Amino acid sequence: MTAPASTTTVDLIARFPNSVSADARPGYAGFIVNKESLLEVATAIRDEFGYDLLTAVTGADYIAENKMEVVYHAYKTTGGPGLVFRVQVERADPVEVPSLVGLWPGVDFQEREAWDLYGIKFTGHPDLRRILMWEGFEGHPLRKDWKEAFFEEEAKPFKSRWPDGQHSYVEFKNPFRDNLNFPKDFDPEKYQPENEKDLYSSLERFSTQTEDGLKTDQIVVNMGPHHPSTHGVLRVAVKLEGETIVGLKPVMGYLHRNHDKIGERNTFLQNIPYTDRLDYFNSMSNNFGYVTTIEKLMNIPVAERAEYIRVIMAELSRIQNHFIFIGMLINDLGSMYTPSLYAFEERELILDIFEAVSGARMMCNYFRFGGVARDVPDDVMQKIKDLVYDRIAAKTDEMERFLNENEVLVGRLKGVRMINAEDAIRYSVTGPVLRAAGVPYDIRRADPYSIYDRFDFDVAVRYNGDMYDNYLIRFDEIRQSLRILEQALKQIPEGPINSQKPQYQVRVPAGEAYGRVESPKGELAYYVVSNGKPNPYRYHVRPPSFVNLTAIEHICKGSKIQDFVALLAMLDIVMGELDR
Amino acid sequence: MYGKGILKGLRVTWNRFWNTYIEDISWLLQGKKRYYTKEGVEHRSSKNTRGIFTVQYPEEQLIAPEEFRYVPFLVYDEGAEGKKEVRCTSCGICAKVCPPQCIWIVRTNDPNTGRPIPQPAEFYIDMDICMNCGFCAEYCPFDAIKMDHEFDIASYDRNVYNLEKLLKPASYYAEIRPLNYAREEEARKAKEAAKAAKAEASASA
Amino acid sequence: MESEKLSLPNYNIPDDLQNVVAITTLDRLYNWGRRSSVWPLMFGLACCAIEMIAAQASRYDMARFGMEVMRPTPRQADMMLVSGTVTKKMLPVLIRLYNQMPEPKYVVAMGACASSGGPFKEGYNVVAGIDKFLPVDVYIPGCPPTPQALIAGLIKLQEKIDKQSIKKVRWYQKGKTDANYVPMPVLGPDLIDVRRSAEYKAAAAQKEGAE
Numbered sequence: 002m003t004a005p006a007s008t009t010t011v012d013l014i015a016r017f018p019n020s021v022s023a024d025a026r027p028g029y030a031g032f033i034v035n036k037e038s039l040l041e042v043a044t045a046i047r048d049e050f051g052y053d054l055l056t057a058v059t060g061a062d063y064i065a066e067n068k069m070e071v072v073y074h075a076y077k078t079t080g081g082p083g084l085v086f087r088v089q090v091e092r093a094d095p096v097e098v099p100s101l102v103g104l105w106p107g108v109d110f111q112e113r114e115a116w117d118l119y120g121i122k123f124t125g126h127p128d129l130r131r132i133l134m135w136e137g138f139e140g141h142p143l144r145k146d147w148k149e150a151f152f153e154e155e156a157k158p159f160k161s162r163w164p165d166g167q168h169s170y171v172e173f174k175n176p177f178r179d180n181l182n183f184p185k186d187f188d189p190e191k192y193q194p195e196n197e198k199d200l201y202s203s204l205e206r207f208s209t210q211t212e213d214g215l216k217t218d219q220i221v222v223n224m225g226p227h228h229p230s231t232h233g234v235l236r237v238a239v240k241l242e243g244e245t246i247v248g249l250k251p252v253m254g255y256l257h258r259n260h261d262k263i264g265e266r267n268t269f270l271q272n273i274p275y276t277d278r279l280d281y282f283n284s285m286s287n288n289f290g291y292v293t294t295i296e297k298l299m300n301i302p303v304a305e306r307a308e309y310i311r312v313i314m315a316e317l318s319r320i321q322n323h324f325i326f327i328g329m330l331i332n333d334l335g336s337m338y339t340p341s342l343y344a345f346e347e348r349e350l351i352l353d354i355f356e357a358v359s360g361a362r363m364m365c366n367y368f369r370f371g372g373v374a375r376d377v378p379d380d381v382m383q384k385i386k387d388l389v390y391d392r393i394a395a396k397t398d399e400m401e402r403f404l405n406e407n408e409v410l411v412g413r414l415k416g417v418r419m420i421n422a423e424d425a426i427r428y429s430v431t432g433p434v435l436r437a438a439g440v441p442y443d444i445r446r447a448d449p450y451s452i453y454d455r456f457d458f459d460v461a462v463r464y465n466g467d468m469y470d471n472y473l474i475r476f477d478e479i480r481q482s483l484r485i486l487e488q489a490l491k492q493i494p495e496g497p498i499n500s501q502k503p504q505y506q507v508r509v510p511a512g513e514a515y516g517r518v519e520s521p522k523g524e525l526a527y528y529v530v531s532n533g534k535p536n537p538y539r540y541h542v543r544p545p546s547f548v549n550l551t552a553i554e555h556i557c558k559g560s561k562i563q564d565f566v567a568l569l570a571m572l573d574i575v576m577g578e579l580d581r
Numbered sequence: 582m583y584g585k586g587i588l589k590g591l592r593v594t595w596n597r598f599w600n601t602y603i604e605d606i607s608w609l610l611q612g613k614k615r616y617y618t619k620e621g622v623e624h625r626s627s628k629n630t631r632g633i634f635t636v637q638y639p640e641e642q643l644i645a646p647e648e649f650r651y652v653p654f655l656v657y658d659e660g661a662e663g664k665k666e667v668r669c670t671s672c673g674i675c676a677k678v679c680p681p682q683c684i685w686i687v688r689t690n691d692p693n694t695g696r697p698i699p700q701p702a703e704f705y706i707d708m709d710i711c712m713n714c715g716f717c718a719e720y721c722p723f724d725a726i727k728m729d730h731e732f733d734i735a736s737y738d739r740n741v742y743n744l745e746k747l748l749k750p751a752s753y754y755a756e757i758r759p760l761n762y763a764r765e766e767e768a769r770k771a772k773e774a775a776k777a778a779k780a781e782a783s784a785s786a
Numbered sequence: 787m788e789s790e791k792l793s794l795p796n797y798n799i800p801d802d803l804q805n806v807v808a809i810t811t812l813d814r815l816y817n818w819g820r821r822s823s824v825w826p827l828m829f830g831l832a833c834c835a836i837e838m839i840a841a842q843a844s845r846y847d848m849a850r851f852g853m854e855v856m857r858p859t860p861r862q863a864d865m866m867l868v869s870g871t872v873t874k875k876m877l878p879v880l881i882r883l884y885n886q887m888p889e890p891k892y893v894v895a896m897g898a899c900a901s902s903g904g905p906f907k908e909g910y911n912v913v914a915g916i917d918k919f920l921p922v923d924v925y926i927p928g929c930p931p932t933p934q935a936l937i938a939g940l941i942k943l944q945e946k947i948d949k950q951s952i953k954k955v956r957w958y959q960k961g962k963t964d965a966n967y968v969p970m971p972v973l974g975p976d977l978i979d980v981r982r983s984a985e986y987k988a989a990a991a992q993k994e995g996a997e
Contacts, residue, residue, distance in 0.1 A: 134911065135875055139975035142910050149910035150976070159682050163673035164697065166685030168705035168741060171907070172914065176989040180874075180903070180914045181976045187990040189983035192974045226879050229828050229858045233835070234876055255876040256832055259909030266908075271680035274714035275905065281833035339594060345843035346634050353626055357646035360728065363833060363930060366714045374719065375648070387628040403593040406586030505678040505720045577832055634844045638934045639941065651928060651935070681905035709902035709915070712929040735926040735939030737946065739902060739917070 011050055011084055017042055024087065028298075028512020028531075031085025039088055039099050043073070047104060051077050052084050053426050054442075055101070057515070057543040058111040059528055060119035064145040067092045069121060072528065073101070074515055078426055078440055080447035085515070090121075100126035107429025110551045118143035118261070128203045133254035133580060137195040139184055142262055149262065150175050150182040156536045157267055204240045204248040219247065222562070226255045230333045230566040233576030237553075237565075244561045249554045256580040264540035269295055269370070269507050269531075272540065277364040279542060279578040282325060285311075285318040285355070286520040287578075288368035293450055294516025294527040295370055298509050304500045307372035308452045309493040313385065314355070314367065315518070316482040316489070320393060321351040322521035323475040326573050327400060330472065333570045334413055340404060347396050350388060357381045370507055372499030382490075389486045397479050405473070414469040417564055419571060420556050421466050428552035432523025432545050434572060437474045438466040444519040451518075455492070456485045468564075471571045478521075506535055513539075522573050523549055544578035601632030617641050647758050650715045650728030652708055655747040656754050665748060668725035670699035675717035675726050683710035684717065704747055708740035724765050730757045813951050820864070820890055821852075821947040824940070827863035827883065828856035832870025834897040834930040841933035851940060860886040865943070866920075871899035871906050872913040874977040881968050884920055889957035889966055894943060895922045896936060898929045905929065913977070919968055921956075 013021050013032050020038035024031050034042045046052050052075035061070040068089050076083040090096050100123035101108050112123045113132040120141035123129060130136065140147045151171050153159050172178055183189075201221060225236035234255035240248035260279065264272050276291045277284035289311055296303060303311075328344030352362040358377050359367035367374050377385075404410055420430065425438045435442055443460040445453040461477035463470035501507075511533040517526035523545025530539035549572050556572075557565055608615040615621045622641050625634060636643050653675075657665040676684040687703040690696065718728045729749075734740070755762040830838060842848050842856065857863040860883045872880060884893070895916055898904030903914035916922060923946055926939035952958065957966050972978040978986065 135973045137974060149908065151908045151914070153908070157682055158677040158679075162679075162682055162684060163676040163686045164671065164688035166676060166687055166705070167703070168685040168707065168743075176993060177986055178989075179918065179979075180907070180910075180912065181986070182910075183974075183976055183986055183990045183993075185990060185993045187975060187986070189972075189974065189978045189980070189986050192972070192978065194972050194974060226876060227829055227883060234831060234879075254911070255873060255879070256871060257873055257875065257911045258832075258871050258906040259911055263906065263909055267680060270678065270716070274680050274712055274716070277714075278833055278905075281836055342844045343597075345840060346630075346845070349634075349840070349843075349845045350626070350628070350630075353646075356649055358648065360646075360648040360650035360715055361713060362932060363836065364713065366716075381646075384628075392628045399593055403590045407590050408583055408586050411586070503720070505674060505716070635847045635850075636845055637850065638846060638937050643934065651932075681907070707902070708927040709898050709925065710904055710907055711898060711927070712905040732928065732932055732935035733938040734928075735924050735931075735935070735942045737924060737942070739915075739925060740927050 013042070013046070013050075013084075013086070016045060016049075021086075024085075028510060030513075031087060034086050034088055036088050036090055036098060040101070040104070042086070043101055043104055046075055046084060046086065050084070051079075054078050054431075055105040055108060055429055056083075056431070056517070056524055056548070057526055057528060057541075058101070058108045058115065059541045059543070060115040060121050060143070061530060061539045061541075062092070062119060062143065062145045064092065069096045069119065071098050071115065071121060072513075074526070074528075076448070078442045078447075080442075082448060083515070095122045096120060097122045097124050099124050100129075102126050105429060106427055106555070107548060107551050110547060114547075117141070120144065130199050130203065131254075133257040135195075135254070136197075136199060139182070142259070148182075149259075150177065150180045155266070156534070157271060200238055200250060200252065204238060204250055217242065224565075226252075231569065232329070232574055233579075235569075235574070235576060235579070237569075239557075239562065239565065241562055244563070246557045246560055246562060246565060249557050249565075251550055251553055253550075253576075253580050256576045258577075258581060260581040261541055264542075265537055267537075267540075268535045269509055269537060270505060272537070273368065274364065274366040276542075277366055279544060279581065280520065280522065280525070280546070280575050281363055281577045282322050282575060283318045283521055284363060284365045285314040285367065286518060286525060288365065289315050289451070290516060290518040290520065290525045291527050292368045292370055293518060294514050294529050295507075295509060297514040297516050298512055298529060298531055299370060299507065300510075301371050302500050303451075304372040304497050305494055306376075306496040307498045307500075309489050310358075310373050310377055310498065311368065311451060312453070312456075312489050313377075313486060313493070314358070314365075316486050317351050317354065317385070319482045319521040320479050321348040322573075323479050324348055324400075326475055326521075326570075327404070327472070330567065330570045331404065331410070333566045334410065336410075340400075343396075343400065343403070347393065350392070354381060354385055354388070357384070369499060369501075369503070371501035372497070376498045385486075386490055389483060389490060393479070394483055397476060397483075401476060405476075411469065413567065414472055415467060417468040417560070417567070419466055419468055419471055419568065420552060424555060425466075425552070428555060429548050430523070430552050432519070432521070432549065432573075433461075433474050433478060434471060434523070434549060436461055437463045437471040439464040444517055444524060448517070450516070453485075456488050458484050468567060468571055509533070509537075517543075520545055522546055522575070522578075525578075542578065542581055544581065546572070546574040546576075546579040547581075550574055550579060597632070599632075604632045619644065645730050645757075647760055649730055650713055650718070651732045652711055652713060652729050652734065652742075653706060653717050653726050653747070654729045654749045655704060655726055655744070656724065656751050657748050658751050665750075667700060667744075667748065668723050668751075669701050669704065670723055670725070671697075671701040671704075672699075672722070674720055674722065678716045678720050680714055680716065681710045681712050683707040683712075701744060704744040706742045706747060708734070708742055724769075727754055727758070816952050817948050817950060821944040823852040823855075824865045824892065824943070824947075825855045825857050825863050826853055826865045826867045827860055827887070828858045829866065829883065830869050831872065831876065832899065834869035834899070837930045837933055837936060838867060838869045838896065841936045846933040846937060848937065848940070851937070851944070853940065860884070861888065863887055864890060865892040865894060867894050867896055868900040868916050868920075868922075869896045871904065872916050873911045874913055875911060875973065877913050877919065877977060878970055878973065880916075881919060881970055885967055885970075890955065891957070891966065892923045892943060892947075893920045894924045894926065894939060896926050896939070897931055898927060901925045901927065919971070919979070 020035040057074040072087045117131040225231040226234040236252040276287040324344040328341030331340040359365035422439045441460045441462040509531045513530045526543035528541040532538040660666040671688045685705040689698040689702040895901045
């Protein structure tokens with residue numbers, strides 16, 4: 002378990018005595034910054050104190066205190082604990098907070114999300130549109146006084162299920178007989194749907210240039226949401242000058258499944274299976290992040306054997322994720338199927354292990370607070386050892402032989418610029434993309450959680466920041482994961498697998514926690530606020546895909562349209578956690 | 582030389598292509614059946630698998646591990662004369678712990694006293710909401726609800742299972758999860774023995 | 787020879803014509819043709835899509851059922867495998883894809899989410915069951931259905947196709963040319979199903995507590 006983020010090293014109050022105060026609420030840490038001086042303080046945090054990576058921006062609605070809050074989590078790319086600062090504003094209309102997009106362009110989408118779901122207006126944001134819902138949607142869903150159509154009760158478990166639980170479809174309880182909620186006296190026949198003028202006007206405009214008497218026009222191409230190479234239901238509006246991308250806006254929300262809102266109604270335990278469905282390739286990593294966060298809040302130890310099991314599962318998950326990444330990337334580049342079929346073969350073998358220990362291939366629901374759900378039987382342990390010692394390394398080599406010198410692949414990837422180190426940090430990019438740009442930032446090393454400080458491994462890093470490096474770093478990471486696995490399999494002790502008694506209702510003391518893990522795609526973090534009740538007051542997922550995608554416009558500008566699909570594949574997004 | 586890398590890669594595919602036949606022949610020489618046998622499927626799911634990887638469902642099936650879970654079912658013990666002794670006491674823990682709240686339980690009340698009887702009058706699980714998380718089975722204190730191995734349950738209509746459809750005998754449970762079943766039976770017997778010993782001690786005292 | 791009896795599957799062929807003619811019914815021929823080449827639309831929504839891909843990959847290999855040709859364009863697809871949560875924002879796209887598919891067309895709701903909203907049913911952006919808009923042929927429970935469960939569901943679909951009659955399938959009915967067309971829903975303050983707008987208007991008028 003990691004130590005709670007310490008902020009004592011930073012004397013922000015001495016620097017800004019008038020505009021910064023310490024957060025004195027029990028269970029909370031960090032500083033409260035005056036709204037007016039937020040920009041000034043944030044600049045100092047970045048430039049003077051060296052917290053150059055702003056990983057998370059999220060809203061919270063404290064309706065009882067009539068306040069809205071925006072919470073910022075900043076870290077140093079050189080490692081170490083983070084800094085939490087927040088802005089509190091009256092819950093009036095409109096709620097306004099200065100935007101930090103000028104300091105950290107990486108907050109772009111996160112601020113738009115806070116606007117969409119909380120209605121917090123970020124003044125100075127150049128393109129504040131709804132991001133997950135559509136323009137014209139009624140209300141800001143994460144506000145505590147906003148109720149959805151199928152609202153039953155404030156918190157689970159619902160009383161209608163037991164002891165007199167006659168089955169009925171929830172549709173019949175709603176006046177519109179479906180998952181719908183219209184304002185009073187709404188007339189669908191007279192309704193004029195909003196068009197997507199805002200989206201297209203947000204694409205940078207270029208005046209049509211005439212060169213040598215040649216008139217060129219720019220065209221807007223829409224890719225997705227139904228497109229085989231956007232990794233799900235992502236849509237991108239691309240503005241093209243010939244074949245060169247001059248502007249690009251992703252449109253998302255096509256898989257927005259309301260994890261945050263449902264998570265605030267679930268009990269703490271009930272959220273674990275929901276986290277499986279965020280990044281559906283890596284349910285083990287998702288579980289890991291969530292239970293780490295809640296354990297931080299509960300302040301409980303984790304059983305020693307369970308720590309090792311967790312690491313083993315998380316690293317196996319990373320290996321299969323990277324295999325799939327390689328297969329899918331090659332698929333996107335046009336070499337249909339053969340490499341991805343090879344990749345899927347290894348993935349199936351790893352999923353067999355997940356199935357044997359947790360019961361399900363993809364949605365493992367395996368971690369519990371204080372440990373894991375059940376022990377790994379000896380025969381499965383043997384299977385893991387077989388794979389780690391005998392198979393995966395050889396198959397990684399085979400994959401390298403198969404692809405890495407292929408002239409077509411190298412020609413496609415080498416020298417295609419992706420992102421450089423400074424921009425990657427400014428855009429809050431994390432994970433392999435950041436490391437391929439030359440920043441050796443890996444949370445397992447920079448801010449170790451669980452027992453990663455016990456293992457001997459290198460942070461994979463490459464320096465060119467082009468697509469080929471981004472591709473090769475996945476192989477490096479598989480190798481490092483294998484190193485960790487070999488050590489973990491040797492060191493794993495016998496013993497109990499949970500430090501707590503199995504219980505379906507856990508008591509979580511009031512307070513907030515921000516727990517982060519290095520998921521295969523980058524920094525996966527959970528921001529959870531508890532008020533002592535059985536369900537979280539605020540449950541926010543900071544998914545790596547979503548924040549990494551903020552940089553896509555910067556990455557793609559100036560590239561050719563045919564490289565876009567490959568550049569997008571390099572970010573390794575998965576819609577489940579991107580849209581949540 | 583341009584094209585060397587491609588050739589190197591093609592060698593991999595070449596090898597993998599022939600591996601299937603090499604394996605086929607080696608199994609043939611050993612006098613073992615590679616397809617449509619448990620042994621063959623097991624080998625294809627092991628670290629030594631090479632060549633063909635396909636498990637030809639429905640003719641052959643992957644071997645489900647004991648912990649495999651699909652949808653929940655209710656366990657009943659077979660009493661005398663085929664009477665179904667439902668283990669469920671309608672305590673409601675599964676309905677409370679269920680993350681998507683897809684379990685509905687009606688508790689039985691004694692018609693005379695109006696007091697609850699530990700038996701469900703009705704039990705519904707909406708299989709179209711169930712997320713197969715396995716919490717209900719994990720937290721059930723009476724080993725009454727368990728996760729099924731049967732996945733062949735597609736239908737032409739929506740699926741809301743009622744008590745009748747959910748019930749399956751304990752022998753079926755013992756068949757799909759032998760280790761768990763043995764462990765639970767042992768624990769139950771130990772508990773009963775302790776209870777009996779206690780009763781005896783209090784009777785003799 | 788009574789011509790009606792020819793269509794019965796157990797019709798006895800005279801000895802001298804054995805091995806010379808084979809008789810079948812048009813229905814059986816037609817069904818056999820369709821069931822053996824159900825081309826799915828290459829269309830993934832959420833978690834279930836990954837299991838769909840896994841079912842296409844080497845271990846489960848849907849090619850054994852003539853279903854390996856995933857078509858990215860709806861114009862060439864026979865089956866829409868709704869693999870995952872359908873959100874309100876996605877629904878118009880989904881309906882458009884369905885309308886663009888040529889007949890015969892089948893819809894399989896894979897997993898809990900597509901069948902009824904699943905674990906995310908209570909969410910504000912989730913369509914509680916794709917069957918409210920599209921005629922679903924097979925429902926596959928599970929979250930997500932394992933590739934084997936998916937294949938079992940697709941075998942169920944093949945069984946269903948086997949039982950269909952060319953005279954009764956909805957896309958060859960006279961005067962019902964729009965039977966396969968679903969009007970596009972509109973994204974307003976919430977999702978507007980244009981077929982039900984009068985109903986919405988009445989319910990909205992009666993709604994209490996106007997804001």
